[in-house]
Each structure stands twice: as structure tokens, then as C-alpha cells.
Amino acid sequence: MAISKSNTSLELYRNRSKFKWVVLVVSIVISLVSIYYTNILVGQLRAREEKLISLYANTLEHFANQESDTDMNFIFEEIIVSNKSIPVIVTDEIGKPLDSRNIPKADRAETKKERDKVLREELEIMEAQHEPLLVTLRSGDGSITGYQFIYYRNSDLLAQLKYYPVVQLLIVGIFGMIAFLIFNYSKAAEQNRVWVGMAKETAHQLGTPISSLMAWVEYLKSDEKMADQEIIVELEKDVERLNMITSRFSNIGSEPLLESTNIFEVVNETITYLKKRLSTKVKFSISCFPGKELEANINISLFEWVIENLCKNAVDAMGGEGEINIKILKANEGHVVIDISDTGKGIPKSMIQKIFQPGYSTKKRGWGLGLTLVKRIIEIYHKGKIYVKQSDINKGTTFRISLKS
Ligand SMILES: Nc1ncnc2c1ncn2[C@@H]1O[C@H](COP(=O)(O)OP(=O)(O)OP(=O)(O)O)[C@@H](O)[C@H]1O
Ligand SMILES: [Mg+2]
Known part of the structure; x- marks a missing residue:
């Protein structure tokens, strides 16, 4: 089945925005899976660290309450000395540090005072993270002689x-x-x-x-x-027209010269030319404020092309019957604006962003290049602006061009 051209270009744009959504959704899913998996890892590592510390406390308790037990010393070595990642502080029952492990800042301290200060600060952090573990000290007959606490915090790896x-x-x-x-x-x-x-x-x-x-x-x-x-007269006119087309293309293909030009005269000439070729059911009007003498820096042949494209689109939107109103206004700070309004079918709000993209067209025979060219001429070659100022469905559309005067 043949697919009409306008359908294929519309599809291209729909697919492009669909593709953006697919990429976004896939990225979000990857991120969520990554966060979920890392959370599982963090949970497992925390559980392991807690187990290790509890083993650590039991070992300390065991060795504190035993006479020297050379057979078991290797266990002490394995558990206490091999802990090289979890920061630990052992305190007496009133919280005075007795020993510490894996706290490089404390090891680097030069004086005892400095070391105590570091350990006190560390104790606060540890207390906020985990309940300290209790070690009960007993004498040979089993009676309790005192207590110690083991404070610890997450290893750097876990953090x-x-x-x-x-x-x-x-x-x-x-x-x-x-x-x-x-x-x-x-x-x-x-x-x-x-x-x-x-x-x-x-x-x-x-x-x-x-x-x-x-x-x-x-x-x-x-x-x-x-x-x-x-x-001969008609032939001369056609040759002139062909010359103008060549000049438009050669201007687009190079850095065009801009000259201070009377905008009303250029617009009026373009409209006069267009009127002869369009249906008489299209009424044109031009108004200027404050007067017809407004000038702007333009390249005449490219600017005429812009007006022609906008008017042709307006005529298409009105189905060949309606009014085209052009207003030339002096704006603030040395700017001239040109508003081109029609009484056509309007542009849906969701499409306004897309009409300037190459290939976007709702017409059977449209290439969707007219407005791309217009935008390029105004924004790149004239450093001006063009946008849809207003559009209402079945009422009409106004395009605004803003140029430096
Ligand atoms: N004045 C307007 N009123 C309503 N819709 C408009 C108007 N101007 C442009 N459009 C919409 O914007 C689309 C793109 O316009 P553009 O001039 O870029 O391409 P086209 O007119 O479809 O094709 P061509 O390349 O022949 O100009 C049009 O197909 C139309 O749907
Ligand atoms: Mg067009």
C-alpha cells in the first residue's frame, strides 16, 4: 500500500519523540535496578560487618577473662588484628577510650591530648551509627569485675x-x-x-x-x-524572476549582505507580486506604525523569500479564501517587528514546537521545508527572531518576525 508523503514525515516526527521516551524510560529502569542492587549489597555488607564486630566483642571478652591461652592466641590474631577495615574504639564503663583500631587520624596524632580529642569525636559518630557492644569482665571465680564497651562504625567501603x-x-x-x-x-x-x-x-x-x-x-x-x-516583455519578466531565484540561492549559500532597507516597500512589492498569482478571494492589507518609513537591516532577496513562504502557508491554511494582515511596528531598543496574521485553520498547541523542524508538514504535497528556511534566514542570516505569536483553531495564526533596525 502506498504511503502518502505527509504521513511518512509525520511518522518520522512521532517516532523521533517516541524514541526519546524509550531512551528516557530505559535509562530510568537501568538507574533503578542499579540503585536496588547496590542497596542489597550495602545491606549484606552491613550485616557482615555487624557480625564481625559481635565476634570481635566475644573474642575480646573471652581473652580478657582467660589466663594466657597460647593455643587460642591465633584466633585472637585472626579476629582482632586482622580487622583492617572497620573503625573500632574500646572504652571502659564510663566511656574513656582504652584502645582503638583503624582510625588513622588517631594514629597520626602527636600528643595524647590530640589523640583523645580525635577519639571523642569519633565516639560521637559511632554512637549515632550503632549501639555499642557490651563486654563483661570477670575475675577467676566468675564474679563481675567491670565492663567495657566496643564502639564501631561502618567501614569506608560501606560508606x-x-x-x-x-x-x-x-x-x-x-x-x-x-x-x-x-x-x-x-x-x-x-x-x-x-x-x-x-x-x-x-x-x-x-x-x-x-x-x-x-x-x-x-x-x-x-x-x-x-x-x-x-x-518579449513576458520573457524578460521570467528571466528577471529566474535571476531573483538564483540570487536567493546564492545568498543562502554564502554570507549575505545586509542593508538598511525600508520594510514597508519590500513587503508591499512582494505582496503585489503574490496577489497576481493567488486567488482573488485572498484579501491582503498592510499597516505600519508609527509610519511607513521604518527601516531594518535586511538582505532584500532573502527577506522577500520569507514573506512569500509565510503568505503561501497562510493561503494554504485558509483554503485559498480569507484575509492576510501584515503589521509593521516599531518595537523597543531598535527593533522592528512584522506580524503576519491569517484567518486560517490555526495550529494545534502541541504542534507549534514542531512546525519549524525540517520535514514537518501536514500537506499532501508539502516538503516541510518552508518554515525551516524562513527560520534559518531570519535567525542565522539576520540574527532576528521568528515565532508563532498566537494561533487559535479555526480562527487564525499570527507569525511574528523581530529584526534589528
Ligand atoms: N499559517 C499557518 N496556519 C496553519 N498551519 C500552518 C501555518 N503555517 C504553517 N503551518 C503548518 O506548519 C507546517 C510546516 O510548514 P512549512 O512551510 O515548513 O511546510 P509546508 O508548507 O507543509 O511545505 P513546504 O515545504 O512546501 O513549505 C505546515 O504543513 C502546516 O501544517
Ligand atoms: Mg510552506
Whole structure:
């Protein structure tokens, strides 16, 4: 089954935004799975550390209450000395530090006072994290002689692992953003090259037949029998039009020259030209405020192209019958605005963002390039702005162009 062109371009845009959602959803799922898995790991590691500390306390208790037991010394070595990751402080019953392990700051302290200060600070952190473990000290006959407490906190590995998903998300996010920017930049650069290349080539290709046509017109004009015939006048007009098209393409393909120009005159001339080619059911009106003398820096042939494209779209939106109103206004800070309003079918709010994208068209025979070209001419070549100022369904649309005067 044949698919109409407008359907394929619409599909392209729908798929593109669908693709963005798929990427977003997949990234969120990956992030959630990663956070969930890391949480499980953190839980397991915490349980292991708690078990190790409890073993540590039992071992300490055992050895504190035993006469020297050389056979068991290796267990002491294995459990107490091999703990190289969990910070631990052993205190007496009133909380005075007796011994510490894996607290590099305390080991580095030069004076006892300094060391005590570090240990007191550490004790506060440890107390906030875990209940201390109680070690009961007994004399040889089994009677209780005192108590000790074992304070501990999570190992650095556990602490780092807790922050790992955040760091991971941050890195993935930054990477994604950079990739997105590079992708957009390279896409814009590629589009630029295509526009400039195609425009230059078109202007170049048109050049030869137009020069030849011009020579033919001159030749015919020099013939007395032909000179005053209407056909020569019409031919001259067409050659002029072809020349203008070539000039548009060659301007798009290079850095166009901008000149301070009377906007009303250019718009009026374009409208006069268009009127002859459009249905008489389309009424045009132009108004200027404060007067017709407003000027802006423009490239005439490109600016005419903009007005032509906007008016053609307006005529299409009105189904060939309605009013096109053009207002030229002086705006603040050396700006001139041109509002082009029609009484057409309007643009749905959800589509306003898309109409300037290449390939977006709702017309059977549309290429969706008109507004892309218009935006490019206004924003890149004239450093101005173009946007939809207002659009109401079945009432009409107003496009606003803002230029530097
Ligand atoms: N004045 C308007 N009123 C309503 N819809 C509009 C108007 N101007 C543009 N549009 C919408 O924006 C779409 C894109 O316009 P654009 O000029 O870029 O492409 P096109 O007119 O469809 O094709 P072409 O490449 O031939 O210009 C149109 O298909 C139409 O749906
Ligand atoms: Mg168009």
C-alpha cells in the first residue's frame, strides 16, 4: 500500500519523540535496578560487618577473662588484628577510650591530648551509627569485675558504596548530556553543510541557462519585428524572476549582505507580486506604525523569500479564501517587528514546537521545508527572531518576525 508523503514525515516526527521516551524510560529502569542492587549489597555488607564486630566483642571478652591461652592466641590474631577495615574504639564503663583500631587520624596524632580529642569525636559518630557492644569482665571465680564497651562504625567501603549509585547516576547524567550536546551540535553542523552546499550548487547550475536566456532576449529585442511584442516583455519578466531565484540561492549559500532597507516597500512589492498569482478571494492589507518609513537591516532577496513562504502557508491554511494582515511596528531598543496574521485553520498547541523542524508538514504535497528556511534566514542570516505569536483553531495564526533596525 502506498504511503502518502505527509504521513511518512509525520511518522518520522512521532517516532523521533517516541524514541526519546524509550531512551528516557530505559535509562530510568537501568538507574533503578542499579540503585536496588547496590542497596542489597550495602545491606549484606552491613550485616557482615555487624557480625564481625559481635565476634570481635566475644573474642575480646573471652581473652580478657582467660589466663594466657597460647593455643587460642591465633584466633585472637585472626579476629582482632586482622580487622583492617572497620573503625573500632574500646572504652571502659564510663566511656574513656582504652584502645582503638583503624582510625588513622588517631594514629597520626602527636600528643595524647590530640589523640583523645580525635577519639571523642569519633565516639560521637559511632554512637549515632550503632549501639555499642557490651563486654563483661570477670575475675577467676566468675564474679563481675567491670565492663567495657566496643564502639564501631561502618567501614569506608560501606560508606562509599552507599554513595555509589548517586555518583554513578551523576556520571551517567553528565555523560548523557555531553553526548546529547555533541549529537545536536554535529546534527546542526551537518544540516548547515547540506543547506549551503545545495544552495550553492543550485545557484551555480541555474547560472548558465539564465545567461544564455538573457542573451536570447537581447537578440530578439534587437530584431525590429519582434522588439515590441508582448512575448518579449513576458520573457524578460521570467528571466528577471529566474535571476531573483538564483540570487536567493546564492545568498543562502554564502554570507549575505545586509542593508538598511525600508520594510514597508519590500513587503508591499512582494505582496503585489503574490496577489497576481493567488486567488482573488485572498484579501491582503498592510499597516505600519508609527509610519511607513521604518527601516531594518535586511538582505532584500532573502527577506522577500520569507514573506512569500509565510503568505503561501497562510493561503494554504485558509483554503485559498480569507484575509492576510501584515503589521509593521516599531518595537523597543531598535527593533522592528512584522506580524503576519491569517484567518486560517490555526495550529494545534502541541504542534507549534514542531512546525519549524525540517520535514514537518501536514500537506499532501508539502516538503516541510518552508518554515525551516524562513527560520534559518531570519535567525542565522539576520540574527532576528521568528515565532508563532498566537494561533487559535479555526480562527487564525499570527507569525511574528523581530529584526534589528
Ligand atoms: N499559517 C499557518 N496556519 C496553519 N498551519 C500552518 C501555518 N503555517 C504553517 N503551518 C503548518 O506548519 C507546517 C510546516 O510548514 P512549512 O512551510 O515548513 O511546510 P509546508 O508548507 O507543509 O511545505 P513546504 O515545504 O512546501 O513549505 C505546515 O504543513 C502546516 O501544517
Ligand atoms: Mg510552506
